[in-house]
Amino acid sequence: MITLILVLHGAATWFMTGLIWFVQVVHYPLYDRIGAESFVAYERLHCSLTTIVVAPVMILELLTAVLLIFQRPRCLLLPEALLNLALLALIWLSTLFIADQLHGSLAGQFSKETHQALVGWNWLRTAAWSMRAVLLAAVFCRGLNN
Secondary structure, eight states: OHHHHHHHHHHHHHHHHHHHHHIIIIIGGGGGGSOHHHHHHHHHHHHHHHHHHHHHHHHHHHHHHHHHHHSOOTTSOHHHHHHHHHHHHHHHHHIIIIIHHHHHHHTTOOOHHHHHHHHHHHHHHHHHHHHHHHHHHHHHHHHHHO
16 A cells, blocks of 8 residues: 555656646746737636646645655655655645645736746746756665665
8 A cells, every 4th residue: 555655646746847847848938939818718718627627636636745754764854854845835835825825826917027926926836847857866876786
């Protein structure tokens, strides 16, 4: 069961890491190409559809990260599990208190400043997910070598 928790956690993390890089490099930068007349409708639909895709994966990622604090495989050290959860907490907090707020503003009206803030702040989530992906890759490698 512990191995399954780690595998599900790794899969969720690597999925979200790939998705956040796509969003950061491709999706968000193209926001200013949509056009002001259709942007609000686009942004609202984007938010609702994105939630359908990311919410279940982020919840799985959070639940398995917490479980890994208490039920760790030998290849996952406690400091690594705690760092993993701390980075995930940073992702969740920046999503709830920064990204969601900026998306809320953009859902009312496109603003170049808000768009730039979204792209800029999203680097924090991109970096945190990337660090977690590398950390988990090291944990998996250690597990495979033992």
